[in-house]
Amino acid sequence: MPTFTMHVFRGEGRTGGFTEYKVEGDPGMVVLDVIHRIQATQANDLAVRWNCKAGKCGSCSAEINGKPRLMCMTRMELFKEGQPITVAPIRTFPWIRDLVTDVSYNYEKARQLPPLRPKPPEPDGTYRMMQEDIDRIQEFHKCIECFLCQDVCHVIRDHEENKKVFAGPRFFIKAAGLDMHPLDTRTDRTEFVKNSAGIGLCNITKCCTEVCPEHIHITDNGIIPLKERVADDFYDPLTRLFRRRGSRTEST
Amino acid sequence: MANHEYETHEHDVIVIGAGGAGLRAAIEAAASGVSVGLVCKSLLGKAHTVMAEGGIAAALGNVWPEDNWQVHFRDTMRGGKMLNNWRMAQLHAQEAPERVLELERWGALFDRTKDGRILQRDFGGHRYARLAHVGDRTGLEMIRTLQYHGIHQGIDVYMECTITRLLKDGDRVVGAVGYWRESGKVVVFKAKAVVLATGGIGKAWKITSNSWEYTGDGHSLAFWAGADLIDMEFVQFHPTGMVWPPSVRGILVTEGVRGDGGTLKNSEGKRFMFNYIPDFFKGETADNEEEADRWYADKKNNRRTPDLLPRDEVARAINSEVKAGRGSPHGGVFLDICTRRPADYIRKRLPSMYHQFKELAGVDITAEPMEVGPTCHYVMGGVRVDADTTQSTVKGLFAAGEVAGGMHGSNRLGGNSLSDLLVFGRRAGLHAALYAKNYSGALAVDTAQIEQAARQMLAPFERSGGENPYAIQSELQETMQTLVGIIRNEPELKEAIKRIERLKERARKVHVDGHRQYNPGWHTALDLESLLAVAECSAVAALERKESRGGHTRDDHPYTDDTWGKVNVVLRFKDGRVEVSREPLPEMPAELKALFQERK
Numbered sequence: 001m002p003t004f005t006m007h008v009f010r011g012e013g014r015t016g017g018f019t020e021y022k023v024e025g026d027p028g029m030v031v032l033d034v035i036h037r038i039q040a041t042q043a044n045d046l047a048v049r050w051n052c053k054a055g056k057c058g059s060c061s062a063e064i065n066g067k068p069r070l071m072c073m074t075r076m077e078l079f080k081e082g083q084p085i086t087v088a089p090i091r092t093f094p095w096i097r098d099l100v101t102d103v104s105y106n107y108e109k110a111r112q113l114p115p116l117r118p119k120p121p122e123p124d125g126t127y128r129m130m131q132e133d134i135d136r137i138q139e140f141h142k143c144i145e146c147f148l149c150q151d152v153c154h155v156i157r158d159h160e161e162n163k164k165v166f167a168g169p170r171f172f173i174k175a176a177g178l179d180m181h182p183l184d185t186r187t188d189r190t191e192f193v194k195n196s197a198g199i200g201l202c203n204i205t206k207c208c209t210e211v212c213p214e215h216i217h218i219t220d221n222g223i224i225p226l227k228e229r230v231a232d233d234f235y236d237p238l239t240r241l242f243r244r245r246g247s248r249t250e251s252t
Numbered sequence: 253m254a255n256h257e258y259e260t261h262e263h264d265v266i267v268i269g270a271g272g273a274g275l276r277a278a279i280e281a282a283a284s285g286v287s288v289g290l291v292c293k294s295l296l297g298k299a300h301t302v303m304a305e306g307g308i309a310a311a312l313g314n315v316w317p318e319d320n321w322q323v324h325f326r327d328t329m330r331g332g333k334m335l336n337n338w339r340m341a342q343l344h345a346q347e348a349p350e351r352v353l354e355l356e357r358w359g360a361l362f363d364r365t366k367d368g369r370i371l372q373r374d375f376g377g378h379r380y381a382r383l384a385h386v387g388d389r390t391g392l393e394m395i396r397t398l399q400y401h402g403i404h405q406g407i408d409v410y411m412e413c414t415i416t417r418l419l420k421d422g423d424r425v426v427g428a429v430g431y432w433r434e435s436g437k438v439v440v441f442k443a444k445a446v447v448l449a450t451g452g453i454g455k456a457w458k459i460t461s462n463s464w465e466y467t468g469d470g471h472s473l474a475f476w477a478g479a480d481l482i483d484m485e486f487v488q489f490h491p492t493g494m495v496w497p498p499s500v501r502g503i504l505v506t507e508g509v510r511g512d513g514g515t516l517k518n519s520e521g522k523r524f525m526f527n528y529i530p531d532f533f534k535g536e537t538a539d540n541e542e543e544a545d546r547w548y549a550d551k552k553n554n555r556r557t558p559d560l561l562p563r564d565e566v567a568r569a570i571n572s573e574v575k576a577g578r579g580s581p582h583g584g585v586f587l588d589i590c591t592r593r594p595a596d597y598i599r600k601r602l603p604s605m606y607h608q609f610k611e612l613a614g615v616d617i618t619a620e621p622m623e624v625g626p627t628c629h630y631v632m633g634g635v636r637v638d639a640d641t642t643q644s645t646v647k648g649l650f651a652a653g654e655v656a657g658g659m660h661g662s663n664r665l666g667g668n669s670l671s672d673l674l675v676f677g678r679r680a681g682l683h684a685a686l687y688a689k690n691y692s693g694a695l696a697v698d699t700a701q702i703e704q705a706a707r708q709m710l711a712p713f714e715r716s717g718g719e720n721p722y723a724i725q726s727e728l729q730e731t732m733q734t735l736v737g738i739i740r741n742e743p744e745l746k747e748a749i750k751r752i753e754r755l756k757e758r759a760r761k762v763h764v765d766g767h768r769q770y771n772p773g774w775h776t777a778l779d780l781e782s783l784l785a786v787a788e789c790s791a792v793a794a795l796e797r798k799e800s801r802g803g804h805t806r807d808d809h810p811y812t813d814d815t816w817g818k819v820n821v822v823l824r825f826k827d828g829r830v831e832v833s834r835e836p837l838p839e840m841p842a843e844l845k846a847l848f849q850e851r852k
Binding site for chain 1: 294295300361363368386392401403404463499500613722764771774
């Protein structure tokens with residue numbers, strides 16, 4: 001069996017750095033298994049968040065060799081044998097200890113989002129919805145809230161000041177899912193997305209989509225339709241039409 | 253010792269545990285107009301409910317109009333080998349449909365029938381296709397729906413907070429004490445009523461589908477506070493967990509694979525389940541492959557495939573095949589859907605399974621069979637509760653979901669867990685709120701109890717040298733796996749109890765390094781106490797029940813015994829020891845008994 005060389009970020013508060021651990025491997029191991037082995041045998045107090053170990057709860061997000069990933073779904077076989085593997089906490093959120101960060105930003109944003117306001121049910125007390133009308137929203141509902149999309153989003157990754165005015169990709173697809181929900185009757189969510197969630201700051205670089213472990217098309221299916229809705233609701237189409245004509249006349 | 257510093261929060265009701273049952277309880281209590289605190293061991297939305305795959309059982313009758321609560325009730329009781337608390341099973345079957353429709357009103361999007369209603373899928377032990385589902389990620393949909401509904405109901409949520417003791421004032425529970433994971437500081441909750449919704453005990457076994465949180469916290473909190481536990485011998489080994497590679501051993505493979513057409517095969521390529529149909533289910537189970545295959549489309553004229561016998565039967569059958577040398581290369585059996593259903597159908601119906609096998613085992617389930625074997629999944633036993641109110645035998649203490657006992661008897665049917673969470677979560681919230689409203693006298697907590705709990709929490713830091721908590725946990729898991737597993741007998745159970753006793757001794761000497769801030773070594777050390785308590789309870793109850801039934805198989809008492817079918821094994825905590833007794837089951841009324849006469 002191979003021996004892995006792990007560089008794990010350790011420390012708390014303000015001071016930290018990578019500590020090297022050598023770990024005996026087993027076939028089929030994922031990064032989280034190796035972290036657990038370090039915890040059980042070499043560093044009992046190594047802090048790491050995890051729950052399901054099956055890619056369903058989204059707790060064990062980390063930056064592995066610099067890339068945002070779920071530790072439980074990253075197999076060790078992915079890496080070249082013999083080379084050290086770095087494991088660091090997701091950087092966009094305040095650091096607590098070792099691999100654990102304070103992700104409460106996401107829970108605050110979740111609370112701010114205007115919730116579903118369903119229309120009344122059919123006379124029999126149930127709803128009729130067609131599968132084709134909910135396919136796209138079901139894609140958004142696959143989100144496991146690992147917050148890797150939030151971590152990689154450059155609007156907040158290096159700009160702490162934007163956190164106040166920007167909700168991030170996770171909550172754009174949440175908003176899109178509610179907006180497209182066949183039962184929803186709200187009309188104020190687009191305004192929220194524009195003014196409070198700061199969708200204008202997103203310039204669709206698709207970093208979020210690339211790191212999504214559920215392969216949700218965050219940008220194409222969520223953010224872009226939301227941006228279009230904002231444009232439709234807030235910029236009078238007739239005015240825009242005139243503006244465009246005007247500029248064309250000028251250029252000819 | 254000097255007084256410990258701690259913060260105190262006060263609520264009418266606190267709910268411990270934020271999976272499906274806890275969230276549903278908190279929502280209902282808040283709707284009753286009382287102040288509610290919801291305490292989660294992890295972050296909100298990460299509880300084990302997210303792992304539930306197949307669906308929520310509810311007799312909506314959308315696919316088979318013949319279905320109704322009576323049929324669901326009957327299936328549940330028969331699945332539990334008639335040991336269920338009949339009243340719980342009745343309430344569950346009656347109220348599950350409304351709870352599912354309510355989730356839809358709160359935004360859940362279940363897969364649809366062609367006419368736009370909630371689609372239902374087949375599952376083991378259910379006569380009709382009954383499980384409302386979203387592909388194979390129903391639990392995720394459920395917890396997100398409850399979570400996003402819940403955060404707008406004025407509930408105070410306390411995340412990453414572990415409760416270690418309940419507080420009592422005389423004979424009633426008046427709060428709880430625990431610690432913050434992040435800071436390691438002690439926290440006290442004063443509450444007129446406490447709802448336990450802490451899930452199960454699966455982390456006591458080595459091969460398990462359960463996460464680190466499943467250390468039997470609620471079971472032991474209730475037990476130490478004087479509440480009765482029942483049915484602790486009944487542990488469900490889900491027949492299909494992953495077996496290879498070693499690091500994923502135990503991860504769940506949904507019963508939905510079989511519900512959607514998959515079959516179990518041995519190394520000879522035989523569908524072996526036809527050899528394991530017990531007399532109890534002969535009348536309703538197909539005895540040949542042709543009938544079994546026709547059953548998926550025509551349930552009126554055909555009997556159910558034996559691949560979908562209740563989980564206890566299937567787990568034992570797999571165990572026997574492997575023992576007889578007809579297992580797969582890595583000690584399981586084969587689960588084949590690739591030769592039975594088209595690849596597109598598999599990817600659409602079972603996306604998480606496709607993903608899970610592809611990423612973790614390098615297996616394409618649309619082209620090759622899976623290798624599967626039993627994995628510890630669920631405990632039927634738990635806190636003895638009043639069926640209607642969910643109140644335990646201790647005043648002010650309520651329990652719902654996996655931590656409560658009785659609903660599932662000796663074996664739970666797949667899909668009945670999510671519906672259990674909703675039905676009894678709601679009832680727990682409702683009745684805890686009512687109890688809190690009628691609470692009389694001052695709400696007083698005893699500082700001495702808090703001080704004692706705090707001292708116990710901090711003890712592992714103060715010992716020098718000593719034991720590694722992870723080593724003890726792993727030895728306990730090995731003990732339970734080998735001695736209190738699917739097949740049990742008296743010498744092995746006695747040996748298990750002896751070993752647990754020794755591990756308890758060693759656990760008192762556990763030492764942890766470092767400090768209190770986010771220290772998993774310390775958390776593991778503290779979890780050991782409850783884990784050892786529930787392991788002991790389970791082994792003691794298993795030794796007591798001298799028969800085989802549901803999730804309890806004794807090779808020294810291989811048959812089901814009618815006298816044992818009339819009693820629960822009840823456990824109480826007396827003078828630091830487990831006291832065992834046998835007490836009669838509640839008697840089912842005649843009109844419900846009649847449901848079992850109609851067809852055998």
